[in-house]
Amino acid sequence: xxxxxLYNRIAVLRKERGMSRKxxxxxxxxxxxxxxxxxxxxxxxxxxLAFRIxxxxxLPIELVFSIKPMKPLSQxxxxxxxxxx
Amino acid sequence: MHVPMSKSARRIWTVVSxxxxxxxxxxxxxxxHYSRHPVYLTGTALSLVVxxxxxxxxxxxxxxWKLVHAKTENLDEREMQIVxxxxxxxxxIFGVICLAVIFVSVFTYRGDTSFxxxxxxxxxxxxxxxxxxxxxxxxxxx
Numbered sequence: 001x002x003x004x005x006l007y008n009r010i011a012v013l014r015k016e017r018g019m020s021r022k023x024x025x026x027x028x029x030x031x032x033x034x035x036x037x038x039x040x041x042x043x044x045x046x047x048x049l050a051f052r053i054x055x056x057x058x059l060p061i062e063l064v065f066s067i068k069p070m071k072p073l074s075q076x077x078x079x080x081x082x083x084x085x
Numbered sequence: 086m087h088v089p090m091s092k093s094a095r096r097i098w099t100v101v102s103x104x105x106x107x108x109x110x111x112x113x114x115x116x117x118h119y120s121r122h123p124v125y126l127t128g129t130a131l132s133l134v135v136x137x138x139x140x141x142x143x144x145x146x147x148x149x150w151k152l153v154h155a156k157t158e159n160l161d162e163r164e165m166q167i168v169x170x171x172x173x174x175x176x177x178i179f180g181v182i183c184l185a186v187i188f189v190s191v192f193t194y195r196g197d198t199s200f201x202x203x204x205x206x207x208x209x210x211x212x213x214x215x216x217x218x219x220x221x222x223x224x225x226x227x
Contacts, residue, residue, distance in 0.1 A: 030161035031160075031161050031164060034162075036226075043163050045162070049162060
């Protein structure tokens with residue numbers, strides 16, 4: 001079965017929070033190498049793992065994962081604010 | 086132990102490892118049936134050394150042996166997926182090799198027990214190492 005590529009912001013969010021790959025891996029219960037694969041978008045996580053990652057960052061899942069290439073968070077926030085104004 | 090190795094290096098070690106088994110079998114067959122010439126005895130010993138060295142560098146040092154032989158509860162979902170695919174492919178490869186060996190043995194068997202035992206050892210070694218060799222051959226990063 002061909003699966004769609006999932007894009008994510010894991011690397012940015014992890015760095016923002018000053019976490020190492022190992023710390024994130026321990027929080028979400030995977031091997032630290034798997035975090036590298038996720039950050040490089042070389043591996044699509046299961047729904048359960050995707051939720052665990054989102055919960056770890058305290059963000060809704062759609063802010064962490066997308067099926068389309070993701071814009072920088074700052075740009076997305078700016079556009080959202082503009083729409084609201 | 087987990088020392089990363091490039092994909093090309095892993096592929097070279099895989100070829101060296103299984104070439105070592107073929108050489109060991111060939112040398113031993115020669116010793117058992119034709120001649121106990123020191124060249125063949127040395128060749129047999131060297132093949133064994135090559136097999137052991139490749140076992141260490143390709144399977145143990147890279148952590149692949151540990152990965153393939155780990156309990157399921159100690160693996161995450163990506164590792165489970167990799168191991169599952171490797172075991173599936175190994176099963177197919179091993180099946181074809183076993184069928185080929187049995188087919189050839191039917192026509193060439195000469196009642197050579199020692200060689201038969203060594204051949205069996207080679208097949209069991211192959212069965213144990215094939216999953217990690219498949220991972221070493223196919224994965225970009227280990």
